Amino acid sequence: MNYWKKLLDLFYLVGSRYFIIAGIFFLIFYILFSAKFSNRRIQQKKHKNSDYLREIFYSILTIIIFSAVPVFFLTNNLTQPYTTIYKKISEYGWVYFVFIFPVMFILHDTYFYWCHRLMHHPKLFNLLHLTHHKSTNPSPWAAYSFHPLEALIESGIFIFFIFAFPVHPLHLLIFFLLMFIYNVYGHLGYELYPKNFHKTLIGKWINTSVAHNMHHQYFKGNYGLYFMFWDRMMGTLSQNYDQQFEKSTNTQNQQNTINEK
Ligand SMILES: [Zn+2]
Ligand SMILES: [Zn+2]
Numbered sequence: 245m246n247y248w249k250k251l252l253d254l255f256y257l258v259g260s261r262y263f264i265i266a267g268i269f270f271l272i273f274y275i276l277f278s279a280k281f282s283n284r285r286i287q288q289k290k291h292k293n294s295d296y297l298r299e300i301f302y303s304i305l306t307i308i309i310f311s312a313v314p315v316f317f318l319t320n321n322l323t324q325p326y327t328t329i330y331k332k333i334s335e336y337g338w339v340y341f342v343f344i345f346p347v348m349f350i351l352h353d354t355y356f357y358w359c360h361r362l363m364h365h366p367k368l369f370n371l372l373h374l375t376h377h378k379s380t381n382p383s384p385w386a387a388y389s390f391h392p393l394e395a396l397i398e399s400g401i402f403i404f405f406i407f408a409f410p411v412h413p414l415h416l417l418i419f420f421l422l423m424f425i426y427n428v429y430g431h432l433g434y435e436l437y438p439k440n441f442h443k444t445l446i447g448k449w450i451n452t453s454v455a456h457n458m459h460h461q462y463f464k465g466n467y468g469l470y471f472m473f474w475d476r477m478m479g480t481l482s483q484n485y486d487q488q489f490e491k492s493t494n495t496q497n498q499q500n501t502i503n504e505k
Contacts, residue, residue, distance in 0.1 A: 254311040266384040286457040303388035306395040313399040357474040382431035430456040435492040
């Protein structure tokens, strides 16, 4: 019974996070101010309502999996005793508390990059990853639009975190909130970083909405989530990334004319 109550609580949390955050971005960029941000649009291809519905449908399945997997590992007697969750921040101190966040982002980016590349293997793609790629021009609702098996793989990072090193519940809460916001930005369809960001010392290593949008459009290249370390190191960054980033942030153009495919 404890399992079902906790499952329902987490389902509400993960679900409301999805609908509130994706909903706010959708309202701002697709309803209220879509004309104002038109020069920031990455692709001109129009979305259909059926795209939004498919993205929301698969996201709800993902929300169920992202609730069930953590609750399963945190409540059953076989795994729960081995988790590394701690209750008082003072146990490891504030320095550790803060320091672990960048570590979590780097680890998750690495996990995501390699799982993502693996799922692009021809033998795995149709089964695991095609659902996510049905959004060739993703919207904020696509952030969790995964096949249930892909959602299960993506939930692996949570499992890793709760067994690998000490984590406070606030680590998990804050990290997955920030993860989700960045994920929505990645699928936004609009670029938010300033012009020439991609050429700056920091911007060269930060993943952008343009990069992930290109991944959805062309089905290859740009496999990272938060960073470009792996893409640059493994030579998987799209060759025309700089050019597309410049087009999507060129405030001179009222209408971007990026390949609609
Ligand atoms: Zn992909
Ligand atoms: Zn995506």
